[in-house]
Amino acid sequence: MDTQKKRCKICNTENLVEFISFGQMPVANAFVKKSDLDKQEYSYEMKVGFCEHCKMVQMINVVPYEKYIVPDNFGKTNYAFFSSTSKFMEDHFSGFAIEVEKKFLEPTSKVLETGSNDGIMLQAFKNHEVLGVEPSTNVAEIAISKKIPTINDFFTESLAKKILSEKGKFRAILSANVTLNIIDLHDYLNGVTTLLDEKGIFVTEDPYILDILEKNSYDQIYDEHVWYFSLNSLSNLYAQHEMEIFDAERQWTHGGSMRVFACRKGTYEKTERLKKYLEEEQQKKINLIDSYIEFSKRVEENKKKLIDLVYSLKAQGKKIVGYAAASKGTIVQNYCNLGPNILEYISDSTPFKQGLYTPGKNIPIVSPEFFHDDKKVDYAFLFAWNHAEEIMKKEQEFISRGGRFIVHLPEPKIVEPQKQESKEISEIQIKKLNIFANDQGYLFETLRADDKIFDGKFGQVLVSAVYPGIIKGLHLHKKQTDYTACIKGNMKYIAIKINTDKTIKINTFIVGEKNPILIKCPPGIWHGYTPLSNQEAIVLHLMDKVYDPADPDTDRKDPFEFGDVWTPRHG
Numbered sequence: 001m002d003t004q005k006k007r008c009k010i011c012n013t014e015n016l017v018e019f020i021s022f023g024q025m026p027v028a029n030a031f032v033k034k035s036d037l038d039k040q041e042y043s044y045e046m047k048v049g050f051c052e053h054c055k056m057v058q059m060i061n062v063v064p065y066e067k068y069i070v071p072d073n074f075g076k077t078n079y080a081f082f083s084s085t086s087k088f089m090e091d092h093f094s095g096f097a098i099e100v101e102k103k104f105l106e107p108t109s110k111v112l113e114t115g116s117n118d119g120i121m122l123q124a125f126k127n128h129e130v131l132g133v134e135p136s137t138n139v140a141e142i143a144i145s146k147k148i149p150t151i152n153d154f155f156t157e158s159l160a161k162k163i164l165s166e167k168g169k170f171r172a173i174l175s176a177n178v179t180l181n182i183i184d185l186h187d188y189l190n191g192v193t194t195l196l197d198e199k200g201i202f203v204t205e206d207p208y209i210l211d212i213l214e215k216n217s218y219d220q221i222y223d224e225h226v227w228y229f230s231l232n233s234l235s236n237l238y239a240q241h242e243m244e245i246f247d248a249e250r251q252w253t254h255g256g257s258m259r260v261f262a263c264r265k266g267t268y269e270k271t272e273r274l275k276k277y278l279e280e281e282q283q284k285k286i287n288l289i290d291s292y293i294e295f296s297k298r299v300e301e302n303k304k305k306l307i308d309l310v311y312s313l314k315a316q317g318k319k320i321v322g323y324a325a326a327s328k329g330t331i332v333q334n335y336c337n338l339g340p341n342i343l344e345y346i347s348d349s350t351p352f353k354q355g356l357y358t359p360g361k362n363i364p365i366v367s368p369e370f371f372h373d374d375k376k377v378d379y380a381f382l383f384a385w386n387h388a389e390e391i392m393k394k395e396q397e398f399i400s401r402g403g404r405f406i407v408h409l410p411e412p413k414i415v416e417p418q419k420q421e422s423k424e425i426s427e428i429q430i431k432k433l434n435i436f437a438n439d440q441g442y443l444f445e446t447l448r449a450d451d452k453i454f455d456g457k458f459g460q461v462l463v464s465a466v467y468p469g470i471i472k473g474l475h476l477h478k479k480q481t482d483y484t485a486c487i488k489g490n491m492k493y494i495a496i497k498i499n500t501d502k503t504i505k506i507n508t509f510i511v512g513e514k515n516p517i518l519i520k521c522p523p524g525i526w527h528g529y530t531p532l533s534n535q536e537a538i539v540l541h542l543m544d545k546v547y548d549p550a551d552p553d554t555d556r557k558d559p560f561e562f563g564d565v566w567t568p569r570h571g
C-alpha cells in the first residue's frame with residue numbers, strides 16, 4: 001500500500017491517505033463480447049483514500065467517464081438501468097417528491113433534477129414546473145416521451161448558466177444516486193448555486209459511508225462511485241460553496257443511503273434529526289483514519305474466508321455458478337480471484353448481458369432458463385447478498401432439489417434455507433395397533449395403562465357406529481382428551497389446529513381395519529370423521545372425562561368451515 005499522502009480532490013490539501021487497494025480492476029459494467037475476449041481490457045488500480053483534512057472518502061485513481069459511458073453506433077450514450085422498472089424504487093421516489101413538495105414548494109416553484117433518468121421522480125411532481133438533466137440518451141428519450149422536459153447532457157456550471165438564462169431560478173434541485181458519480185464536484189456545485197433561488201434547497205441521496213463501514217459492503221466501491229459521503233465530509237464540501245446541510249434522513253435503499261437537505265448558509269434552521277446523525281458520526285469515529293484502516297482489515301479477512309469457502313467446495317468437486325451479473329459481482333470476482341474455473345457461468349435475467357462475459361474474469365453469462373435446466377449445480381453465488389431472502393423465495397425449486405446459495409456479506413457463508421414449519425399438528429399422538437391373528441380369529445390391544453400415549457386419566461369408554469356418508473364432528477373440547485380407534489370398517493379422521501397467528505394446520509388420518517391406529521386428540525384441536533366406502537364404521541372412543549350433560553365441553557363447527565376436506569380427491 002502506498003503510504004505517501006496525496007492531494008485531496010475536494011479540499012486540495014495533501015492529506016489524502018490510502019487505506020485500501022483492491023488491485024487491478026476492470027470497469028465494473030464493461031461486459032465483454034466473445035469476439036473481444038482476446039483484447040486487453042481497460043483496468044486501473046482500484047484504491048480508496050480518506051482525507052484527514054476535509055474527511056472525504058474518495059477513489060484515488062478516478063476512471064474517466066468515457067471508459068464506462070460508451071456511445072453506441074449512433075453516438076448516443078446509453079444507460080442500462082431504467083429506474084422505473086422497479087415498483088419499489090418508483091414508490092421510494094414518489095415519497096421523496098411528496099416530501100419536497102409539501103415542505104418547500106410554493107405554487108410557482110420550479111424543480112430541477114440532475115441525472116433524472118427516465119423521469120421516475122419528476123413525474124411525481126404533478127403541480128409544478130420541472131426540468132430534468134440526463135446524460136444518457138436512451139433514458140432521456142423515455143422521459144421526453146412521458147412529456148417530462150429533459151436536457152440530454154451532463155449537469156455543469158456552463159449548462160446551469162444556459163438554463164438560468166432560459167428558465168430562471170429553481171426552488172429545488174434534486175439528485176438521487178448521482179452526486180457520488182460526479183468527478184468535478186466543484187463545477188457541479190457551482191451549477192447548483194447558480195440556479196437555486198433565495199429559499200432554494202439542494203437535496204441529494206447517495207450511499208452512506210457508515211452503512212458501508214458497518215456492513216463491510218466493499219462491493220459498493222467501483223469505478224462509477226467516486227465519492228463515499230458522510231454528513232461531515234459533505235458539510236466541509238458545501239462550506240466551500242457557501243452552502244450548509246440543514247436536514248438529513250437515513251434511507252434503506254441501495255444497501256443504506258442518506259438523503260441530505262442543503263441550502264445557502266443560514267436559510268433554514270438545522271433539525272434535531274441532523275444533530276443526532278452528526279453525533280452518531282462523531283461517536284462512531286467516522287472522522288478518524290483508524291476506522292478506515294480497520295475496515296480494510298475486515299475486508300481482507302472477508303476475502304480470505306470467502307476464498308477458503310469456495311475453493312474448498314470446489315476441491316470437493318462441487319459445481320458452483322454465479323447468480324446475477326451486476327457491478328457488485330465484478331468487484332468480488334476480481335478482488336477474490338473467482339474466475340470461470342470456480343464459477344462456471346453466471347445466470348442473469350437481463351437479455352443484453354446474456355452471451356457476454358464478465359469484466360476481468362470473463363465468466364460467461366447465461367439466461368436464467370439455462371441455470372434452471374442445469375440440475376448439476378450445487379451452489380449459486382449470490383452477489384446481490386442484500387436481496388438474498390427474496391431471491392431464495394423465487395428459487396425454491398433450486399433449493400428444494402438441494403441447491404444452496406453462497407453469499408459473501410455480511411460474512412461468507414452457505415445460506416441454509418429457513419426450516420419450513422412442520423405441517424403436522426404436534427399435539428396429535430398416534431399408537432399403531434398390532435393385530436394378532438391365528439386360525440381361531442384375531443385380536444388387537446387398543447390401550448394399556450402403561451402406554452406412553454395414555455396420560456392415566458380414565459373417564460368413560462363408548463362405542464359408536466357411523467353410517468356411510470355421515471360426517472361426525474367437527475368439534476373441539478376445551479378440557480377433554482379423546483382416544484379414538486375404528487374397529488370395523490375404515491374412516492377418514494380430520495384434525496384441525498388454528499394457530500395463534502391465525503394460520504391453520506389440517507391433518508388427515510385413515511383409521512380402521514386397513515390402518516389400525518389409536519389417535520389421541522388433546523383439548524383445543526378440532527376433529528371429526530367420516531366412514532370410507534359404503535360400510536358403516538364402528539368406532540371405539542375412550543375419553544379422559546365422564547360426559548356431563550350440564551357441561552358438554554363441546555364446541556361445534558360446520559364440517560365444511562375449512563372447505564371440503566372430506567370428499568376423496570379423484571385421480
Ligand SMILES: [Zn+2]
Nearest residue numbers: 008011051054
Ligand atoms: Zn480533503
